[in-house]
Amino acid sequence: GQQLNQSPQSMFIQEGEDVSMNCTSSSIFNTWLWYKQEPGEGPVLLIALYKAGELTSNGRLTAQFGITRKDSFLNISASIPSDVGIYFCAGIIISSGSARQLTFGSGTQLTVLP
């Protein structure tokens, strides 16, 4: 299947700092999604991006769909302790055969230090 390269793998930041993570692929995606997973829970959707170049915000989170449709980034501003978790990018290729196939990146483990 398609592969998404997500970086960094982990981050340790001070509370109040901004965070940036990104995903790249050799494949073109129709949609990019960003999820957050907290311990003991399943991933929860944060932001969905549908068009190349689209920039979308959700509170302190901002994500962009790359112009080439092969990459996306997620920024978190003014981090707080509850931002701790694993962040996943995911891409969707919509085709006539397999429809909504979702491919995940390997995740970014975020730790926020007080």
Add this chain to the structure above:
Amino acid sequence: EAQVTQNPRYLITVTGKKLTVTCSQNMNHEYMSWYRQDPGLGLRQIYYSMNVEVTDKGDVPEGYKVSRKEKRNFPLILESPSPNQTSLYFCATSGGVGYTFGSGTRLTVV
């Protein structure tokens, strides 16, 4: 409340003993899927189902079976579990673009 319910949450079993992990959704979604999550590998798709009686392999289907006899349920079956199937499993459903995930099943095969 929209829910994806997996059972059990935790399971320890022995090699070769058949097991089933259940998944149920109350959103009337046609699309359901199973993922496994392993450190450093993210979530990898095992099987998915586009509708009742329609299932297909994902990226890592070996050693697993699924069935979709009714829209709300999508059980994951391990006929003969092996230690390399020790993992965290998630069921997910989709009615559009985003997926809704269950809370996970942590399986250990010894």
